[in-house]
Amino acid sequence: MRKPEISEQLINYLEERLLAGEYRPGMRIPSVRRLAAKFCLSYGSAIRGIDFLCEQGKLEKASKRGIYVCRQETPLLIGGGSGGRKIVFFIGSELDADCQSLWYTALLGFSQSASKRGDCIVMTPLPHDSDCNRVLRENAREADGLVIFNSFYWPLEPLPAGSAAVGALFDGNLDGTLSVVNLDALDAARQAVEYFRLKRVRHVVITSSSRKLFMTRGRLFAALWRSEGGSCVFSDGIPPEFDPANGYLFTSDQVCQQACEAAAETGAKPPFEYVPMLSIDGKRLLRADFFRFPTLAIDWRLLGQCLYRELCARMENPAEPVKNINLCGRLAV
Known part of the structure; x- marks a missing residue:
């Protein structure tokens, strides 16, 4: 059965949660009607998406009881052929739902490239505690290459010498043992300056999570904005109210979504409609449940392809210096 295009967003949504372990073997998933409403599909289109996953052995229908995740133990393997290399793709063992759409879309781009070479991708959970570094070291010895999508909050140690490894959303390169692919924070800051300049605002309120990666985005914007004669301030949490005379920059789509949800809970209009x-980062382009606020979006599938190309270079020559690869985002309104 071919993947039905009209149901692709629903299929991707369910596959994200299956891979991340949010929907575990034997668990009942949301009803077809609920999923159809979530993705604005007809009941028949939603059923075709469910049937596609059932045919792949990921879901099973129980008469009059609903749809469940298959109970059989199946390894989280993608691709693989004779002579193919083993690549371990790490995901968080307690992966936030907020991160799933990002790494899943990156994985699509990565796996499409890897399948052409016959490489096998092994999805492996990485614990959110001190044991994560032991798991990394063990896999570095056994696998040909490692991919780390950084949704981890425990400090990661440098990888063993000679490891072929790449990562995304990292603040650094683990002391020169990891090539990284990120959104170009400086280019994003420049685009944000131009965006607010065209909106004719002089003062911008910046809201960011405490992670260094996101704070860097805000600080670069602040430096450029002030050099243009503007003023700005970092907000301590989501602004309680929005002044149409000001501009508002959020260093991640998740924080911006939280601001819109907070407004919706009070019955107010989403702030992007009047300020x-x-x-x-572009997460809202991947999530049907997100508000449609303007975002500087990275192409997450392209990021996955870049991760694979760099990993191939590292596997072929582990002694080559690690790289910091920056991808420019585009404005989506």
């Missing part, structure tokens, strides 16, 4: 507002 100059911009977010960074």
